Amino acid sequence: MKADNFPGKKSIALLLDPDKAKGDSLRNILKAAEKSKTDYIFAGGSLTFTSIDNLINEIRKLCSIPVILFPGNLLQLTLEADVILLLSLISGRNPELLIGNHVIAAPHLKNVREKLVSVGYILISSGKTTSVEYISQTQAIPCNKPEIAVATAMAGEMLGLQMIYLEAGSGATNPVPVNLVTAIRQNISIPLIVGGGIKNKNNVEDIFNAGANLIVLGNAVEKNPELLSEACRVRDKFRKI
Numbered sequence: 001m002k003a004d005n006f007p008g009k010k011s012i013a014l015l016l017d018p019d020k021a022k023g024d025s026l027r028n029i030l031k032a033a034e035k036s037k038t039d040y041i042f043a044g045g046s047l048t049f050t051s052i053d054n055l056i057n058e059i060r061k062l063c064s065i066p067v068i069l070f071p072g073n074l075l076q077l078t079l080e081a082d083v084i085l086l087l088s089l090i091s092g093r094n095p096e097l098l099i100g101n102h103v104i105a106a107p108h109l110k111n112v113r114e115k116l117v118s119v120g121y122i123l124i125s126s127g128k129t130t131s132v133e134y135i136s137q138t139q140a141i142p143c144n145k146p147e148i149a150v151a152t153a154m155a156g157e158m159l160g161l162q163m164i165y166l167e168a169g170s171g172a173t174n175p176v177p178v179n180l181v182t183a184i185r186q187n188i189s190i191p192l193i194v195g196g197g198i199k200n201k202n203n204v205e206d207i208f209n210a211g212a213n214l215i216v217l218g219n220a221v222e223k224n225p226e227l228l229s230e231a232c233r234v235r236d237k238f239r240k241i
Helices: 023-036 052-062 095-115 131-136 146-158 178-185 201-210 219-223 226-239
Strands: 011-016 040-044 067-070 083-089 116-123 163-167 192-195 214-217
Touching: 011 023, 011 226, 023 052, 023 226, 040 052, 052 067, 083 095, 095 116, 116 131, 116 146, 146 163, 146 178, 163 178, 178 192, 178 201, 201 214, 201 226, 214 226, 219 226
Parallel strands: 011 040, 011 214, 040 067, 067 083, 083 116, 116 163, 163 192, 192 214
Antiparallel strands: none
């Protein structure tokens, strides 16, 4: 696949952490993803100790779903993914995650520019401190301050970023509020990704209704494997509209 075709229509992605996705559990979840016609596999996480290349190689052996690199740090940098998300944490003020890591990564990525998608990554408070907040040493935008999130997303688009990713965080108590997703969708023209805290098909339907182009599912699928197929059925309903 080409990066300029990503994400396309309403889509569902499954996020896999290299430290957790192994053995039978990886085989089973990829089998379910293939069966439900999940659109993308995101590989990465806020903190990993296992080779991202090993995970991508296993995914390619077990299924034909495109792999998107979702790097949590420079140790997760690889050229093996179909698409590489160049994440800039625009909700925070940590210079390393705004531009510092990108400067280090740029020479490594210069020959795969066709795979790169620049993404404005925005953390939204979900009710508790998440791993990504702790690791990034940044504060999430309060979920009851949509005007700040909207202005941040608008700034990201004006700076030339190709997508906005609203993240409640891995294991978040609640998903990004629907009214916040709606407000951002009404103020930007680039694709909108939403992830974190999405636990059921009603959450998926509400977030698609609010204007998300792509929904990312992670921890909730581990607890409820049926969520993946339910989410894809909701996606299919939106594609017919």
